[in-house]
Amino acid sequence: MLKPLRFPSLATLLLAAFGLVLLPLLLALGSALYSLENLTRSSQAVVYRAVRMTHSSRMVLEHLIAMERNARQSLILADPGLFEHYRKMRLNFAAELKALQEMAEEAELSGLLAKLAGYEFDLYALLLDPRIPVQIKGAEVDQFSVLRQLASQIWQRSNLLVAKDLKALEQRSKEGQQQTLRHLGVLLPVAGSLLIFFVVLIIRPIRQLDAAIRKLGDKGFDQPIRVQGPRDLEALGRRLDWLRTRLAMLEAEKQRFMRNISHELKTPLANIHEGVELLAEQVVGELTQEQAEIVQIVFDNTKRLHRMIEDLIRYSQLPQVDATLRPQPVDMARLVEEVIEDYRVRLRAKEIRLQSRLTAARLCGFAELLRSMVDNLLSNAVKYAPQGSEILVTLFQKEGTLYFEVQDEGPGIPPKERKRVFDALYRGSTGRKLGIEGTGLGLAIVSECVALHRGRVEILDPPRGRGAYFRVTIPQDGA
Structure with missing residues (x-):
């Protein structure tokens, strides 16, 4: 069996991510700097050679002109001083020519330089x-014209070579740029891929933690929590799993306590109810009017307490329903009509108009739970609907999903309380302000019934602008 992959701590992983993502970028930067340095050195060499060749070739031509002038004057005037000037000028000419020969890398230019040097030496030896x-x-001094022509050719050839070197430098610059772009084209995707990899590696356990916390908030205690990622986040996942088991134990203890206390309360409450009923029937003697009123108050409260205990028992038994019953086909339209029929007297007493828009819809589920769901939603609407108002009940199916909606014209539910009203024993601020009695279990039972059918119940903004608007959606394949 393969061992699970072990990750370092989050801090170590972040440092490794930073280093590995930065490495390709540094390589790309190093490649660019290396190309730039080579190009700079090449540019310096080319510029230096171009300047030297241009200067030397021009100076060779100027020295030849000066040498010709001094040679002619020394011959005409027979002045040894002028000939000495010619010799000094010739030394400068020879120096520039030698510099050109050292820089010449082309055979044609080297040939022209050698030819110029040979012709000039022959002429000098003759003079x-x-x-x-x-x-x-x-008469031989006229050979300087030939030398000038050669010098002109050398100057032109030097210019051509300089232009050629500059073009080669431009081409090298383009190649260096293309090479840098190629390196960037390879290294940047690598850096991007590494960045995405580490982001996913870090974000995934955080999302797992987020999902686990949300599941705990929704009382999803049945599945263990496993977080894969950095060691410290895995440790946090193990602590959350411990919390899950602890919450599951507390939930089980709460359910067991509610079942036990509900059953324990039923027996003495039944005795009280029977005793008060005997008093009300004056079996043990005639009661005065005040005594009868007190007995009636006790009798009404015992019935109210009995309903609360029944709700507690029903709510505590919901988590075990799916293990004791099997889903059956349910005619939802008929079930809703039957529940509405049970409320005819209460509706008439409060002069509430109930409109039902029911279409034929069947659902595979638990009939008693679905009846309890409809009953609690309708009971909530009747409880909060004002005298002479209207309640709208809608049932339809669409694309394999059943929709059941109940709308009233009551005070509605504040948006900040719309999630909490489905918690057990929670009563909204509106009910407390209006003094409406309730156990805080009706909507919790609705939520559990819907959850057992893999559905969802939500509170929407009322289209009429007031009242409460409940919508239940359940897949028709049921529980």
């Missing part, structure tokens, strides 16, 4: 040779 007549040297 330097004292054995050659001045007339011949003067």
Whole structure:
């Protein structure tokens, strides 16, 4: 049998989530910085080479022009000082040419530079040779035009190479950008997936805890509570499960107490009821008018107390009904009509008009529980409906669900009390203010009966703007 997966504590899990989600983002940032650094270094090299090549090629051309001028003047004027200027200028020319040769990486440019260097050296050697007549040297000076053409070609070629390097740099920049985007395209989904994974991992046990607390609030004590997730949340889940078992024990003790106390109260109450009835019938002697009134008050209260005990017994027995009875087909329209018929006298006494809109509807369930549900809802409506008002009872079925509604024109139920009125022994503020008697069990019995049929009872806003509006929905396949 596989052991359940063990998780660390919530704090450790949060730290791990933060680290793992941050790791892909840091990798993406590192990749972007690395690409940017490479691009920066390449840009610096390209810019430096472009500036150097452009400057050197231009200076080579300018030095050639100056060398030609000094050479011609020294030959014409036979001035050794001018020739010395030519030699100094030639050193500068040679330095720039050498710099170009060191930067030249293309065969064509290297060939042009070598050709220029060779031609210039030959011309220099010729001008330097004292054995050659001045007339011949003067004629050979015209070779500077060839050198200038070569220098111009070198300058143009250098510009082309610079443009080519800049284009290559632009292409490298695009490739670096695309590479960064590719890395982001891979790492960001990874980070997003990790984030979603940890969010689900953390949110799931919290939702399990929320569902467990809601179930405890709805008295769902039958299913154990299990929370899977961080260790501390699992520990909280175990504490909730302990609370569930404790609440289940308390609920069972409460039900047992209610059953016992109800049955224990019935016997002495029956004796009191019989004794008061004998007094009322004057079996033991004639009563005065005051005595008869007192006996009648006691008699009425014993009947009221008897009804309360019957409600307590009925409410305490509801959780065991589904284990002792089997659901049967029930004609709901007929059942509602029978309950309404039982209320004809009370309705006539309060001059209440009851309208019933009943359509044929059948339900698989417990007839006595359904009768108790209808009876308590109708009793509640009659109790709170004012003299001469109207009650509307509706029954219909739709898409496999039975709908039963009761609307009255009474004071209604405040929205903040609409959930609590279904709790056992809770009486709303309206009933207390109006002095309407009640045990606080009628709507609790309705809620239990509906729950045993897997249905739902709710209080809606009255369409008429006043009164109480109860709606019961039960699946027609029943309990």
